Amino acid sequence: MEKAKLKGWRDLHIGGIIVGGATSEAFHTGEWRVQRPVVELDKCINCLFCWVYCPDDAVIVEDGKMKGFDYDHCKGCGICAEECPPKVKCITMIMEEV
Amino acid sequence: MSAQVKRQMLALTGNETIALAMKQIHPDVVAAYPITPSTTVMEKFAEYVANGEVQTELVTVESEHSAMSACIGAATCGVRVMTATSSQGFALMWEMLYVAASLRLPLVMAVVNRALNSNLNIHCDHSDSMGGRDAGWIQLYSEDAQEVYDNLIQAVRIAEHPDVFLPVMVMSDGFYVSHSVFNVTPLSDEEVREFIGTQPRSPYNFLDISNPITVGPVDLPDYYMEHKRLQAEAYYHAKRVVKEIGEEFGKRFGRSYGYFETYGLEDAELVIVIAGTAAGTTRYVVEQLRREGRKVGMLKMRVFRPFPQEEICAALQNAKAVAVLDRSDSFGAFAGPMYTEIRSALYEASSKPKLINRIYGLGGRDLRLSMHMRFFHNLRHCWKVVAMLNATIIWA
Numbered sequence: 001m002e003k004a005k006l007k008g009w010r011d012l013h014i015g016g017i018i019v020g021g022a023t024s025e026a027f028h029t030g031e032w033r034v035q036r037p038v039v040e041l042d043k044c045i046n047c048l049f050c051w052v053y054c055p056d057d058a059v060i061v062e063d064g065k066m067k068g069f070d071y072d073h074c075k076g077c078g079i080c081a082e083e084c085p086p087k088v089k090c091i092t093m094i095m096e097e098v
Numbered sequence: 099m100s101a102q103v104k105r106q107m108l109a110l111t112g113n114e115t116i117a118l119a120m121k122q123i124h125p126d127v128v129a130a131y132p133i134t135p136s137t138t139v140m141e142k143f144a145e146y147v148a149n150g151e152v153q154t155e156l157v158t159v160e161s162e163h164s165a166m167s168a169c170i171g172a173a174t175c176g177v178r179v180m181t182a183t184s185s186q187g188f189a190l191m192w193e194m195l196y197v198a199a200s201l202r203l204p205l206v207m208a209v210v211n212r213a214l215n216s217n218l219n220i221h222c223d224h225s226d227s228m229g230g231r232d233a234g235w236i237q238l239y240s241e242d243a244q245e246v247y248d249n250l251i252q253a254v255r256i257a258e259h260p261d262v263f264l265p266v267m268v269m270s271d272g273f274y275v276s277h278s279v280f281n282v283t284p285l286s287d288e289e290v291r292e293f294i295g296t297q298p299r300s301p302y303n304f305l306d307i308s309n310p311i312t313v314g315p316v317d318l319p320d321y322y323m324e325h326k327r328l329q330a331e332a333y334y335h336a337k338r339v340v341k342e343i344g345e346e347f348g349k350r351f352g353r354s355y356g357y358f359e360t361y362g363l364e365d366a367e368l369v370i371v372i373a374g375t376a377a378g379t380t381r382y383v384v385e386q387l388r389r390e391g392r393k394v395g396m397l398k399m400r401v402f403r404p405f406p407q408e409e410i411c412a413a414l415q416n417a418k419a420v421a422v423l424d425r426s427d428s429f430g431a432f433a434g435p436m437y438t439e440i441r442s443a444l445y446e447a448s449s450k451p452k453l454i455n456r457i458y459g460l461g462g463r464d465l466r467l468s469m470h471m472r473f474f475h476n477l478r479h480c481w482k483v484v485a486m487l488n489a490t491i492i493w494a
Contacts, residue, residue, distance in 0.1 A: 009324035009331075014263060014301045015202040016317055016325040021310035 025073075029056065033076035035093040037069055043090035050080035050091060110282045112275035115243040116182060116208045117142035118282075119250040121152055122290040123206070126177035126298070129157035129168035133187035134220045135272035136210035140182060162187035166194035173203035174313050176300035178254070180205070184272060185212035188226040192233070198265045199234025200329060201314060202301050204257035205265040207235075208250065211374070211425075212272040213461040221462020222272040224374065225426040228435045234329065236266040236336055237403040239373040243280035246270040248353055249400075251290055255343045258299040261335035273462065274375040285351060293350065337404040357406035359398040360413060362388055366395025367418040368477045369451070371440060373399040374425060376458070376465045383470050394474060399436065407443040414440070415447035419477050425459045433491050455491045 013019055039050075044066050051059040051066065058074035060067040069080075081091040110118065116139045120128070130140045147156045155172075159165045162183055173179045183191060188209060198205055209227050213219040224239075231237060236256060240246040246268060253266040270276060285293070304313055317325060341356060348354025359377075362384050363369060370380050377398040387394045397413055414420055422441075424434025432438050437455035444450055456473070459465050 006320060007324070009327040012321070012324055012328050014328070015313070016200065016315070016321075016328075017302055018312040018315055019309070023312060 028072045030058075030070075030072045030074050030076075033071075033074060033096055035076045035078060036071065036096055037074065037076070037078065037080050037091050038094055039066065039068060040090045040092075041066065041068075043088060045085070045088055047085060047088070049083045049085065053079050053083045055079065105283050105286065107281050107283045109279050110243060111138070111277055111279050112243045112246055112270050113138040113210065113277070114142055115247045115280070115282050115284075116210075116250065116270070117146065118284055119247050119290075120180055120182075120208075121146045122284070122287050123178070123180065123251065123254055123294060124152050124291075125154055125180040125206075127155045127157065127169070127172035127179045128181060129159050129165045129172070129179075130181045130183070131159055131162050131165045131187060133162070133184045135212055135222075135276040136182045136184040136187070136208065138276070139208060139210070162190040163194060166191040166198065169205050169207075170194060170198050170201065170203060173198070173205050173300065174201065174302070174304040176298065176303035176305070178258075178298035179203075180207065182208040182210065184210045185214055185220075185226045188230060189214060192230070195230055195233040195235060195265075197314065200325075202263040202329070202332065203265055204254075204263055204298070204300060206250065206253045206257055207265065207267045208246070209267045209269045210272050210276045211269055219461040220272070222274055222375075223425045223460045223462070224269070225460075227267060227269050228424075228426040228428070230267075231403055231435060234264065235403065236262075236264055236340065237269065237401070238266065238340075239269045239400055239402060240275070241375055241377045241398065243270075243275055243278075243282045244353075245400075246275060247282060247284060248347065248351075248355065251285065251293060252340075252343050252347050252355065254294045256336065256340055258294075259335075259339045259343075260299065262332055262339050263301045264332050264336060269374070271375040289351065293347070333404040337406065340401055340404070355400060357399075357401040357409050358413070359400065361396040361398070363395035363397060363413060363417075365393055367393040368474065369395045369397060369414060369417045369420045370474065370477075371397045371399065371414070371420060371422040371436065373402070373436065376423065376425070379465050379467060379470055380423075383467065383474055386471065387474060402436070405439055405443075407439070407446075410440055410443045411447050414444060414451060415449055417451040419452040419454070421454045421456055421473070421477055423456045423458050423465075425457075427457050427460075437490075453490065457491060457493045 058070040078093050084091045146152045157168050169179045213223045214225045238249045249268040257266045344355030380396045384396050422437040424436045428435045433455040
């Protein structure tokens with residue numbers, strides 16, 4: 001986060017609470033990623049195992065079809081690539097460029 | 099209005115007095131685990147609950163860590179919460195004491211002071227609460243059952259003041275207060291209700307689903323320090339509020355409270371600073387020595403957090419010698435906890451008194467009258483002894 005955007009202590013909520021719901025969406029945990037999953041959609045059979053197993057809800061599914069990843073929140077754990085069936089293996093983990 | 103109310107004097111132990119104050123405060127939730135010497139507080143309060151005299155949700159938890167955790171959970175939902183503990187129980191709460199203060203929850207806890215292990219000792223000293231002095235709680239020390247009672251009633255107001263919203267612990271000496279019978283003049287139920295208000299005030303409500311909040315989230319280096327700075331601000335306000343409420347209590351009920359109580363301090367050359375029950379012994383000694391024409395005095399600490407440094411400095415700077423009596427040591431530190439802060443406060447004084455620290459009464463060792471008298475007699479010369487021994491601390 002840019003330093004200029006930070007609030008001063010007087011503008012913070014008492015007790016350090018966060019006001020509002022679902023605020024974790026604004027926190028981009030994807031920045032922690034070392035490896036990123038990449039999907040080859042033409043090989044994908046839409047079994048959605050990746051969607052089921054993803055601990056961060058970072059697999060985007062529309063109308064029952066795998067569409068890709070939410071890279072703002074994918075931490076790069078690689079569970080999706082691991083769970084993708086052996087005969088399909090359409091997800092590969094590649095190193096993030098530093 | 100309150101002056102007309104007829105009050106009854108009762109013979110109560112310190113712990114019965116605490117339980118009575120709790121009954122009148124009528125908290126929504128109490129979570130506690132028994133530990134000597136605070137056990138009979140909860141024993142009596144549980145009786146009130148069982149008899150239907152209070153509608154409090156009494157949570158009997160499996161440890162003091164859980165007790166404080168349950169209190170914190172309840173307080174985040176905006177209800178009035180109280181608990182009581184001592185010694186090892188207080189120590190087991192340690193982690194959660196910081197959480198309660200950082201979340202700015204207006205809890206009130208009765209701490210019945212007792213020594214810490216090892217070796218095992220159930221008797222009074224101030225090691226437990228003094229060890230927790232940096233956790234962020236407001237600390238009020240009491241000399242007798244009446245003061246515990248008055249402090250507890252005021253504690254609710256202090257904790258729930260919108261400029262404060264901090265937890266308050268009210269101390270009393272284990273056994274000396276907790277298990278001794280005192281003359282106590284409680285307020286009427288109506289007076290308590292009027293003074294503290296029936297609607298508890300809280301900084302936020304976790305259960306308000308139309309305004310969702312997150313309590314106690316991760317706080318990284320970009321904001322953690324700002325949150326601590328915001329918390330620090332509350333203690334500046336607390337200092338003012340503690341005084342205001344002590345004065346208001348006095349106006350309404352005839353017993354005023356400040357940061358400390360002084361006895362013969364105005365023209366005193368030799369002063370003893372002390373907290374807790376031993377102030378009674380000290381007052382008697384001052385009285386005796388005053389009769390002999392000695393210019394002696396006492397300063398009894400009531401509010402240790404927030405620490406009233408300017409007021410302490412002003413009150414002590416004209417004395418020639420001051421002995422600060424600590425009922426706990428801060429091992430490896432410069433001296434006992436009260437001494438260290440008072441010496442620090444006097445750094446700003448135009449004329450500085452000679453200072454000595456006396457560690458006394460650990461594990462329930464009595465502060466005997468004869469010893470105390472002798473100590474006071476010798477205080478005039480004590481700094482010579484101090485210089486000779488190259489020490490500022492005496493264990494006696």
